[in-house]
Ligand code: FPP
C-alpha cells in the first residue's frame with residue numbers, strides 16, 4: 001500500500017478495514033475473482049466487467065457473507081471454497097441488479113462514474129446485467145446445494161418484485177409503512193439475508209445459528225435501505241457518487257417523506273400536493289420537498305427508524321456463539337448506520 005492511500009483513508013474506511021480483518025485473506029480471493037477471473041474472452045465485455053467491479057464498491061455484502069460463514073464455523077475449522085463462491089455469488093447478484101437498476105432509473109452516475117447505460121445504451125446494460133446473472137448461476141451450480149439454490153432463486157424474485165412494487169407506487173401518496181418495509185426487504189434485505197446465512201447452511205451449522213444469521217441479514221438490510229433513503233435526502237453528490245434527491249424526483253415515497261406524510265398538518269398537505277401534482281419531479285419541487293422533510297423532523301425520525309432495525313440486527317447476533325467474526329458483524333451494523341455513501 002502507498003503512503004498516499006494511508007493518508008487519504010477516512011475514519012469510515014479505517015472502520016471497515018478493522019471489521020473485515022477476520023476474513024481479510026478470503027476477501028482478497030473474492031476480489032481477485034471479481035476483478036480478474038470474470039474477465040470475458042471478448043475484450044470489450046472484459047473491459048465492461050472491470051468497469052463495474054473496479055468502481056469502488058464497498059463490498060459490504062461480500063463481508064457479510066464471509067463473516068456470516070466464519071461466525072457459523074465450529075472451532076478449528078477454516079472457510080472453504082464453497083464459502084468463497086457464495087460470497088462471489090452474492091456480489092455478482094448485487095452488481096447485476098445495480099446495472100439493471102440504473103437502466104430503470106435512467107441514472108447517469110454510479111459510484112462517481114458514468115453508468116453503463118449512460119456510456120453506451122440501455123440494451124447493452126441489460127445484456128451486461130444478464131451476463132452477470134449468468135455468472136451467478138454458474139456459481140450456484142458449483143456450490144451444488146439445492147437449499148442454497150432455492151434461497152438465491154427467491155432473492156432474484158424478491159429483487160424484481162421489490163422493484164415492481166416501487167415502480168407501481170410512484171407518485172402515490174397512499175404508500176404505508178408495511179408496504180415500504182416489504183419493498184425494502186425485497187429490493188435489499190433479501191440479498192443481505194441470503195448473504196448472511198447461506199454460508200452457515202453450507203457449513204452445516206445448527207438451525208438456530210442459520211436462523212439467527214438470517215434474521216441479522218434481514219434487519220441489517222432494512223437498516224441499510226432506510227439509511228440509503230435518508231442519504232437521498234441529506235447526502236452530497238460528491239460523497240454519494242450519484243445524484244441525491246432522485247427518489248423524490250421519481251415520486252418514490254421513502255421513510256423520510258413517509259414521516260411527514262403521516263401527519264395531518266400543513267407540511268404534510270404541501271408535500272402531498274407536490275407529489276400528487278408531480279411538481280416534485282422538478283428542480284424547485286424536489287428542493288421544496290427536501291426542505292419540508294428537513295424542517296419537520298423527517299430526518300431525525302428516519303435516523304431513529306434505522307436505529308430500531310440496527311438494534312434488531314444486534315439482538316439476532318446475540319443468538320450465535322461469540323467470535324471475532326461475530327464481533328465484526330456487530331461492528332458492521334454501526335458502519336451501515338453512520339455511513340455517508
Ligand atoms: C437500488 O435501488 C436497486 C436495488 C437495491 C435492486 C434493484 C433490482 C432490480 C433492478 C431487479 C434486478 C433484476 C433481476 C433479474 C433479479 P435504488 O435505486 O433505490 O438505489 P440507488 O440510488 O443506489 O440506485
Ligand code: MG
Pocket residue numbers: 101102105107
Ligand atoms: Mg437506482
